[in-house]
Amino acid sequence: xxxxxxxxxxxxxGGVDTQLLPSPVPVQLIDHHGEAHPxxxxxxxxxxxLLAGYARLISGRRINDQANALVRQGRLAVYPxxxxxxxxxxxxxxxxxxxxxxxxxxxxxxxxxxxxxxxLEVFTLLRGDWHSGYDPYELHVAPQATPLATxxxxxxxxxxxxxxxxxxxxxxxxxxxxxxxEGDFHEALNFAAVFHVPVVxxxxxxxxxxxxxxxxxxxxxxxxxxxxxxxxxGERVDGNDLAALLSVLGAAVDSARSGxxxxxxxxxxxxxxxxxxxxxxxxxxxAEDVDKWIPKxxxxxxxxxxxxxxxxxxxxxxxxxxxxxxxxxxxxxxxxADVEVDPxxxxxxxxxxxxxxxxxxxxxxxxxxxxxxxxx
Amino acid sequence: MTxxxxxxxxxxxxxxxxxxxxxxxxxARSAATAxxxxxxxxxxxxDAMAADSSVLMFGEDVGPLGxxxxxxxxxxxxxxxxxxxxxxxxxxxxMGMAVGMAMNGMRPVVEMxxxxxxxxxxxxxxxxxxxxxxRTKGRVLLPMVIRIPYAxxxxxxxxxxxxxxxxxxxxxxxxxxxxxTVRDAYLMLREAIASPDPVVFLExxxxxxSKEVVDLGELRRAFEDGSAPRTIGSAVVARSxxxxxxxxxxxxxxxxxxxxxxxxxxxxxxEVIDVRSLVPFDDETVCASVRRTGRAVVIAETPxxxxxxxxxxxxxxxxxxxxxxxxxxxxxxxDIPYPAPKLEHHFLPSVDRxxxxxxxxxxxxxx
Numbered sequence: 243x244x245x246x247x248x249x250x251x252x253x254x255x256g257g258v259d260t261q262l263l264p265s266p267v268p269v270q271l272i273d274h275h276g277e278a279h280p281x282x283x284x285x286x287x288x289x290x291x292l293l294a295g296y297a298r299l300i301s302g303r304r305i306n307d308q309a310n311a312l313v314r315q316g317r318l319a320v321y322p323x324x325x326x327x328x329x330x331x332x333x334x335x336x337x338x339x340x341x342x343x344x345x346x347x348x349x350x351x352x353x354x355x356x357x358x359x360x361x362l363e364v365f366t367l368l369r370g371d372w373h374s375g376y377d378p379y380e381l382h383v384a385p386q387a388t389p390l391a392t393x394x395x396x397x398x399x400x401x402x403x404x405x406x407x408x409x410x411x412x413x414x415x416x417x418x419x420x421x422x423x424e425g426d427f428h429e430a431l432n433f434a435a436v437f438h439v440p441v442v443x444x445x446x447x448x449x450x451x452x453x454x455x456x457x458x459x460x461x462x463x464x465x466x467x468x469x470x471x472x473x474x475x476g477e478r479v480d481g482n483d484l485a486a487l488l489s490v491l492g493a494a495v496d497s498a499r500s501g502x503x504x505x506x507x508x509x510x511x512x513x514x515x516x517x518x519x520x521x522x523x524x525x526x527x528x529a530e531d532v533d534k535w536i537p538k539x540x541x542x543x544x545x546x547x548x549x550x551x552x553x554x555x556x557x558x559x560x561x562x563x564x565x566x567x568x569x570x571x572x573x574x575x576x577x578x579a580d581v582e583v584d585p586x587x588x589x590x591x592x593x594x595x596x597x598x599x600x601x602x603x604x605x606x607x608x609x610x611x612x613x614x615x616x617x618x
Numbered sequence: 619m620t621x622x623x624x625x626x627x628x629x630x631x632x633x634x635x636x637x638x639x640x641x642x643x644x645x646a647r648s649a650a651t652a653x654x655x656x657x658x659x660x661x662x663x664x665d666a667m668a669a670d671s672s673v674l675m676f677g678e679d680v681g682p683l684g685x686x687x688x689x690x691x692x693x694x695x696x697x698x699x700x701x702x703x704x705x706x707x708x709x710x711x712x713m714g715m716a717v718g719m720a721m722n723g724m725r726p727v728v729e730m731x732x733x734x735x736x737x738x739x740x741x742x743x744x745x746x747x748x749x750x751x752x753r754t755k756g757r758v759l760l761p762m763v764i765r766i767p768y769a770x771x772x773x774x775x776x777x778x779x780x781x782x783x784x785x786x787x788x789x790x791x792x793x794x795x796x797x798x799t800v801r802d803a804y805l806m807l808r809e810a811i812a813s814p815d816p817v818v819f820l821e822x823x824x825x826x827x828s829k830e831v832v833d834l835g836e837l838r839r840a841f842e843d844g845s846a847p848r849t850i851g852s853a854v855v856a857r858s859x860x861x862x863x864x865x866x867x868x869x870x871x872x873x874x875x876x877x878x879x880x881x882x883x884x885x886x887x888x889e890v891i892d893v894r895s896l897v898p899f900d901d902e903t904v905c906a907s908v909r910r911t912g913r914a915v916v917i918a919e920t921p922x923x924x925x926x927x928x929x930x931x932x933x934x935x936x937x938x939x940x941x942x943x944x945x946x947x948x949x950x951x952x953d954i955p956y957p958a959p960k961l962e963h964h965f966l967p968s969v970d971r972x973x974x975x976x977x978x979x980x981x982x983x984x985x
Binding site: 394 | 674700705706708710711713714715716717718719720721722723724726738741742745746749750751752753754755756757758759790791793814815851897898899901902
């Protein structure tokens with residue numbers, strides 16, 4: 243990906259700047275056999291960085307498994323799993339600096355936790371206690387978005403405000419392949435390009451929007467090809483290759499930070515599990531199709547690669563597994579405890595000060611609850 | 619999307635308010651002049667931008683052109699293209715970007731060029747502007763203002779005359795304001811921009827060129843030193859009366875005032891309440907008036923079914939039942955799409971229709 247130096251350079255007389263186009267095939271630095279392939283444009287990350295990333299993949303997989311179990315136990319209302327997409331999740335968090343912002347969706351729980359947000363605060367949403375549980379300003383993580391693509395515009399706004407103040411902030415905005423069909427996706431990319439703001443749009447193309455396959459969403463050569471229509475560079479990357487993701491996303495973030503403007507990155511990955519536990523994926527895809535992606539798993543290839551470098555052995559693996567288990571255990575313990583949510587909070591945050599009408603309604607509920615308490 | 623009509627109605631006189639002695643004094647000091655509703659809004663924006671560098675203004679054609687109604691006239695020249703600027707023609711984009719800017723320390727004011735052209739932004743307004751502060755338990759506040767030239771009476775083509783207030787008023791988390799006077803245009807816009815909560819600010823198009831003698835400098839001082847009374851959540855008695863209460867807001871206030879003046883000639887004393895703050899709603903002022911007069915008619919341009927007018931009727935009857943000598947009535951637009959220019963006068967609440975409705979308030983049955 244070649245980053246234009248300013249927004250005017252993307253329009254050329256009598257033609258288009260083909261340098262905005264993505265690679266013909268997704269960038270891959272470590273194949274699914276664990277073998278590294280040099281790339282002229284993207285350097286293989288430092289092995290120690292990959293080892294640290296590997297530990298986060300193990301933890302991310304464990305979080306996905308733990309959350310699925312907690313749904314079965316009735317402790318979480320629902321969980322949209324990122325099983326198989328952990329490399330996207332981990333890289334999205336690791337390429338950012340502390341002043342940067344992450345705009346996640348409902349499927350990006352692992353990315354939010356990898357960024358450092360307390361998992362129990364993250365699961366406030368999915369356990370049904372409140373619509374979001376963490377302070378977005380603490381680690382610059384927006385609330386997980388449930389509507390599709392609307393958050394991409396908020397990301398543009400955050401970046402625009404930062405740019406107007408001359409701050410050194412990059413915003414990484416996540417969405418899925420289905421969300422690229424939404425109007426807000428188009429408007430966000432266009433606004434980002436026109437205002438030349440530091441946003442990296444990161445599409446995790448996992449081939450399904452609930453039941454609808456990508457071919458029913460778009461017939462573009464790839465989702466990354468859409469970038470040229472906005473005058474921004476697009477790039478495609480193997481979404482199960484942590485090395486390629488760190489390198490490609492890292493380059494886009496660096497470019498945005500140095501005034502290069504926005505970019506669109508599409509990661510080719512696969513949703514290995516159903517949309518959520520409420521979905522039945524057997525109704526719309528064959529088990530054989532899912533099985534094809536098992537050898538492409540993001541963990542196994544990096545494990546082979548790191549073992550080949552002798553950076554990973556049984557002892558280190560045990561250590562990473564223990565760290566992941568500690569995270570899972572903390573989630574289990576935390577979610578097994580019942581949290582009382584004060585019903586008066588229903589009225590407390592609609593406006594900064596309760597209106598007279600909300601004061602009346604809060605009193606009504608308080609009276610009802612106090613009568614119930616007396617009766618019981 | 620095309621915007622065909624940039625034309626506002628011929629000048630109409632804004633309703634006079636009962637004389638305020640302090641205002642009269644400042645008039646005597648001669649800084650007061652005849653000011654249009656549009657100029658008051660323009661001055662409020664400029665004053666807010668001068669007072670706070672985080673206040674931004676953006677939308678469609680609001681830059682060098684100054685907006686199709688010229689409400690942002692001169693702001694780009696004075697404050698620069700970083701503070702007042704044109705965006706791509708996409709309302710959801712404008713709204714969503716404003717959300718992000720408000721999240722990140724700015725106080726954006728956005729202009730939706732016309733009422734019905736705000737609808738592409740509806741998801742952003744309902745799902746994020748209104749809900750993000752609650753979603754985050756107040757950790758993220760959205761101090762932003764959505765300015766919407768709204769309502770009809772200007773001979774506009776389709777999609778330029780909707781009374782869309784009920785959609786917004788129905789959405790918890792939004793403050794919804796509809797000024798009717800030049801003085802309120804200034805003070806309410808300043809207050810909206812200063813509010814920590816998101817505000818939908820409805821500007822009656824047909825009043826843009828109405829004039830009132832006000833001292834904008836005095837209003838600026840009164841707002842900035844805190845001596846101006848708060849307008850959000852506060853209705854006002856626009857005309858005192860004893861026999862029945864006309865409850866109106868925005869473009870319907872001058873019509874209600876004209877109806878009250880006509881009724882006075884017929885020997886009937888009508889009080890007029892200018893609601894001006896649809897959300898939060900001032901039950902106290904409205905109900906105090908209805909309890910005094912015993913009769914009420916709610917006037918609004920919007921189709922009446924499931925409308926703000928319907929809500930006001932319900933609230934008054936819930937609270938004032940034993941003070942009422944007649945059912946609370948409504949004079950609203952018909953439940954039809956906004957009509958073509960040659961037919962709109964049939965749709966809009968008129969003095970005659972208001973007076974006919976007042977006549978039907980069961981006067982023969984007592985009181």
